[in-house]
Amino acid sequence: MFKKITVIIVLALSATCCLHAQLPSVLLKTIDGREVKTDTLHLLNQGRPVIIDFFATWCHPCNRELDAIAEVYDEWVEETGVKLIAVSIDQAHNQSKVKPLVNQHGWEYDVLLDPNSEFKLAMGIPGAIPYTLIIDGEGKIAYRHNGYVEGGEAELIEKVREMVKK
Numbered sequence: 001m002f003k004k005i006t007v008i009i010v011l012a013l014s015a016t017c018c019l020h021a022q023l024p025s026v027l028l029k030t031i032d033g034r035e036v037k038t039d040t041l042h043l044l045n046q047g048r049p050v051i052i053d054f055f056a057t058w059c060h061p062c063n064r065e066l067d068a069i070a071e072v073y074d075e076w077v078e079e080t081g082v083k084l085i086a087v088s089i090d091q092a093h094n095q096s097k098v099k100p101l102v103n104q105h106g107w108e109y110d111v112l113l114d115p116n117s118e119f120k121l122a123m124g125i126p127g128a129i130p131y132t133l134i135i136d137g138e139g140k141i142a143y144r145h146n147g148y149v150e151g152g153e154a155e156l157i158e159k160v161r162e163m164v165k166k
Helices: 002-016 038-045 060-080 092-105 118-122 153-165
Strands: 027-030 035-037 050-055 083-088 110-113 131-135 141-146
Touching: 035 038, 038 050, 038 083, 050 060, 060 083, 060 092, 060 153, 083 092, 092 110, 131 153, 141 153
Parallel strands: 050 083, 083 110
Antiparallel strands: 027 035, 027 110, 050 131, 131 141
């Protein structure tokens, strides 16, 4: 019994320990080949919240989540000024599939490539994706969420709205 409680406490602490931590500095590339340092991602949105969504081309829940957000993204941007950055964790041999997938779905997000999962690992993100973060205007992690269920994007925008009201 004690061991089970300890495991639950450790899991709960690991899920919340990195809230308000700064973004680590990892050098990634955009799908167009430009280099971006991850510790400056919050600067891309002039102090407004940034959603970082880790996905892979082969991950159906990831694609459903990004499709669902795409349907309301323009409204979110107009209302809150939020910016979404999708980070592909596809390995190097699959990177050529990322840009066609983005174009096929019509996603208007910035897309970064993390072929060795360096950024994902530096963030302490477990294996399962999609994994979504909200970063505040100072580059601190304000929210973390793992997985996707239909309608889950409503919780995401509510968290962004709460941040914008502060």
